[in-house]
Amino acid sequence: MNLTVAMTGASGAILGREALRALESDERVAHVHFVASENSLRVLAEELGVSGRNDLLEKLLGTAPKKTVQHADADIGAAIASGSYPSQGMIVLPCSMGTLAAIANGLANSLVSRAADVTLKERRPLILCVRETPFNRIHLRNMTLAAEAGAVIFPVIPAFYNKPSDSTEMALQFVCRVLAHIGLEQPGAFVWKGEE
Numbered sequence: 777m778n779l780t781v782a783m784t785g786a787s788g789a790i791l792g793r794e795a796l797r798a799l800e801s802d803e804r805v806a807h808v809h810f811v812a813s814e815n816s817l818r819v820l821a822e823e824l825g826v827s828g829r830n831d832l833l834e835k836l837l838g839t840a841p842k843k844t845v846q847h848a849d850a851d852i853g854a855a856i857a858s859g860s861y862p863s864q865g866m867i868v869l870p871c872s873m874g875t876l877a878a879i880a881n882g883l884a885n886s887l888v889s890r891a892a893d894v895t896l897k898e899r900r901p902l903i904l905c906v907r908e909t910p911f912n913r914i915h916l917r918n919m920t921l922a923a924e925a926g927a928v929i930f931p932v933i934p935a936f937y938n939k940p941s942d943s944t945e946m947a948l949q950f951v952c953r954v955l956a957h958i959g960l961e962q963p964g965a966f967v968w969k970g971e972e
């Protein structure tokens with residue numbers, strides 16, 4: 777698989793980090809294109825203590841990337857900005873209300889929103905892990921617009937029934953659900969068995 781992961785300036789940087797780590801070690805994934813919006817850098821610094829754009833991937837992965845490449849959000853000439861480039865989908869995790877608005881309204885004025893626009897026009901999976909609380913009517917309308925255009929609205933609402941031991945485990949299990957949705961079931965995913 778060839779996937780795109782974008783991180784934007786919503787809370788939940790740990791989720792993006794866990795997604796990148798899971799994809800980097802998943803043998804079914806050949807290439808990951810990573811884009812961090814300018815404002816995600818502020819949240820990364822606040823939430824993970826990761827500062828600066830230099831070696832960002834290495835800082836997030838904890839090791840040198842083998843299959844993940846980073847693109848600047850201003851680089852609208854990157855491969856993923858074109859539908860001719862073969863991609864199997866895109867995950868925006870976390871997705872801010874600003875980026876949701878840009879995608880829902882087709883702005884395509886940054887690499888994140890352009891790559892999402894391309895993903896929708898090519899009818900490829902686009903997963904928007906939106907995060908805000910509470911939602912105003914503009915957020916709700918934009919989610920409807922994006923869903924009607926083919927995106928999956930996958931809100932950052934973690935599960936509690938798996939009794940996560942800490943925030944990393946909670947993030948990891950959320951990421952497992954996102955990746956399963958795109959066809960990449962993870963070996964460590966919690967599966968509810970109910971009463972047997």
Ligand SMILES: Cc1cc2nc3c(=O)[nH]c(=O)nc-3n(C[C@H](O)[C@H](O)[C@H](O)COP(=O)(O)O)c2cc1C
Pocket residue numbers: 783784785786787813814815816818819822871872873874875876907908909
């Ligand atoms: C620490 C921090 C947390 C934030 N959390 C959210 C959030 O959960 N959801 C959201 O929509 N915006 C959040 N914001 C605001 C966005 O970063 C801001 O609207 C920004 O313009 C989004 O830009 P982007 O979509 O290009 O990344 C947060 C900002 C900071 C500094």
